[in-house]
Amino acid sequence: MTGVLAFLGRNTLDVLRYLSGLYDLSAKAAYWTFVAPFRGRKLKWESAIHQMVLAGVNSIPIVSLISLFIGIVLALQGAYQLQKFGASYFVTALVGVSMTRELGPLITAIVIAGRSGSAFAAELGTMKVSEEIDALEAMGLNSVRYLVVPKYLAMLVMLPCLTLISDLAGILGGGIFEVLQLDQTFRMFLAATRDSLAMHDISTGLVKSLVFGLIIAKVGCYEGFSVQGGAEGVGKATTSSVVVSIFLIIFADVIFTAIFYYTG
Amino acid sequence: MIRVVDLVTHYGERRILNHVSLDIPAGETMVILGGSGTGKSTLLRHIMRLELPSSGHIFIKDQDICYLQEERFNLLRRKIGMLFQSAALFNSMTIEENVALPLHELTQLEDSTIRIMTRIKLDLVGLSGFENYMPSQLSGGMKKRAGLARALAMDPEILLFDEPSAGLDPITAAGIDSLILKLKVAFKMTIVVVTHELASAFVIADRITVMDQGRVIATGTPEEIRQSQHPRVLQFMNRIPEGDQMDAQTYLRTLTQN
Numbered sequence: 001m002t003g004v005l006a007f008l009g010r011n012t013l014d015v016l017r018y019l020s021g022l023y024d025l026s027a028k029a030a031y032w033t034f035v036a037p038f039r040g041r042k043l044k045w046e047s048a049i050h051q052m053v054l055a056g057v058n059s060i061p062i063v064s065l066i067s068l069f070i071g072i073v074l075a076l077q078g079a080y081q082l083q084k085f086g087a088s089y090f091v092t093a094l095v096g097v098s099m100t101r102e103l104g105p106l107i108t109a110i111v112i113a114g115r116s117g118s119a120f121a122a123e124l125g126t127m128k129v130s131e132e133i134d135a136l137e138a139m140g141l142n143s144v145r146y147l148v149v150p151k152y153l154a155m156l157v158m159l160p161c162l163t164l165i166s167d168l169a170g171i172l173g174g175g176i177f178e179v180l181q182l183d184q185t186f187r188m189f190l191a192a193t194r195d196s197l198a199m200h201d202i203s204t205g206l207v208k209s210l211v212f213g214l215i216i217a218k219v220g221c222y223e224g225f226s227v228q229g230g231a232e233g234v235g236k237a238t239t240s241s242v243v244v245s246i247f248l249i250i251f252a253d254v255i256f257t258a259i260f261y262y263t264g
Numbered sequence: 265m266i267r268v269v270d271l272v273t274h275y276g277e278r279r280i281l282n283h284v285s286l287d288i289p290a291g292e293t294m295v296i297l298g299g300s301g302t303g304k305s306t307l308l309r310h311i312m313r314l315e316l317p318s319s320g321h322i323f324i325k326d327q328d329i330c331y332l333q334e335e336r337f338n339l340l341r342r343k344i345g346m347l348f349q350s351a352a353l354f355n356s357m358t359i360e361e362n363v364a365l366p367l368h369e370l371t372q373l374e375d376s377t378i379r380i381m382t383r384i385k386l387d388l389v390g391l392s393g394f395e396n397y398m399p400s401q402l403s404g405g406m407k408k409r410a411g412l413a414r415a416l417a418m419d420p421e422i423l424l425f426d427e428p429s430a431g432l433d434p435i436t437a438a439g440i441d442s443l444i445l446k447l448k449v450a451f452k453m454t455i456v457v458v459t460h461e462l463a464s465a466f467v468i469a470d471r472i473t474v475m476d477q478g479r480v481i482a483t484g485t486p487e488e489i490r491q492s493q494h495p496r497v498l499q500f501m502n503r504i505p506e507g508d509q510m511d512a513q514t515y516l517r518t519l520t521q522n
Contacts, residue, residue, distance in 0.1 A: 126355075127354075130350055130352060130355070131348045131349070131350050131352035132352050132353075132354055132355070134309075134312075134314050134348065134352065135346075135348055135352035135353075135354075135414075137312075137314060138312050138314065138341065138344075138346045138348075139341070139342075139365070139366045139369070139370070139418075140337075140338035140339075140341040140342055140366075140370065141365075141366070141369055141370075
């Protein structure tokens with residue numbers, strides 16, 4: 001019994017320590033992003049744009065392709081059920097609303113967590129192991145400002161953009177199936193999409209994507225900074241950054257979806 | 265210039281530095297000598313405030329850096345250069361960008377001035393012509409030199425070296441030693457070198473501090489250290505390995521214990 005309690009206690013403490021570390025890093029990053037620029041400490045836009053290209057622009061093909069496939073799958077599954085009731089016209093609405101409210105932000109976040117969150121952890125972890133972060137601090141340059149803030153900015157700007165691209169690609173994927181299989185014209189598909197989507201659907205998805213972006217940057221950077229040991233530590237941090245970000249993304253998704261559901 | 269008073273530090277439960285006190289006057293080259301795991305690198309990291317102690321004080325230019333505000337310490341830190349054991353060059357930047365980084369970030373100098381200053385520092389360490397190389401294209405000794413050029417970028421008054429000759433062949437290591445001597449003579453810097461290389465320590469030091477198990481066990485001029493009768497200093501100087509301290513009974517117990 002005491003063994004179980006000790007196990008629970010130890011793990012709870014570990015989780016709390018992790019969350020407090022995440023909070024600490026986020027607070028510092030928020031300071032350097034939103035407060036310090038008003039105190040004469042300029043943002044590093046050059047490195048932020050570099051990160052935006054790496055994490056955002058370069059992810060457009062993979063995010064679009066995956067979203068296109070998800071859109072097709074969604075339309076296929078929706079048509080399977082809706083055709084039974086002769087309601088295949090609603091497949092367009094199903095794909096549109098699911099993509100914008102839920103799957104667009106989620107798929108984008110999961111792909112970016114795997115692609116960029118892990119890269120953040122690996123980059124910062126390697127820098128930690130090779131004493132580069134210490135060297136930066138030794139010069140009196142703040143490592144959060146130089147290394148974390150550009151990644152935060154990149155995620156905050158690029159995740160909503162990628163989510164919009166994902167929404168579009170998903171809806172288009174659904175459209176391809178509808179036009180080819182459900183005897184709809186492309187014009188009908190466009191009209192049905194326009195009718196079924198409200199601005200609210202897109203905006204809730206974008207709010208989610210902002211939160212997901214923060215989670216990816218936060219976890220990736222925190223894991224990188226916490227690397228202990230050598231190459232093995234970097235590997236562990238990279239894996240764990242993906243696992244933890246995806247878990248937190250889905251957890252945040254539940255909370256936000258519930259909030260949007262109850263607040264209409 | 266640097267005064268360490270009664271410094272104690274722990275990693276978890278383990279005590280790494282045990283009431284360490286040290287006084288390094290301006291212009292002196294102090295070599296901190298000791299085996300692996302004796303806490304000498306940790307001491308250097310504390311002097312750079314990369315870690316904070318459990319208790320004790322470190323005064324640099326009469327300011328207690330353990331309790332100094334971040335902003336004020338950053339100003340002081342500009343006068344301290346550090347060469348890390350792995351040189352710690354930024355791998356995504358060229359050698360020139362590495363050396364220019366502190367100048368770009370911490371000064372208002374024109375780009376053309378920064379380029380000239382960078383080239384002067386690279387020339388000083390014998391790396392002219394390597395400006396556009398990436399760190400991965402350099403040998404170990406060259407990386408150390410480039411790291412040194414970066415440490416010198418802000419014209420520091422204090423230079424800290426963490427194992428400067430670790431992992432280098434004797435000829436390259438001697439090259440780094442002579443570079444340290446050159447800096448000492450030319451710029452009258454206060455230099456602290458952490459090393460376990462005896463040969464190099466006696467060449468560059470004005471004074472030597474020997475550390476063992478987190479304690480300072482001897483401090484003095486190279487001559488005084490050579491004549492020290494402290495058993496651990498003698499063991500270190502004469503390269504005598506640790507004795508087999510376990511009797512047969514204890515050894516058996518360690519094998520059979522759960």
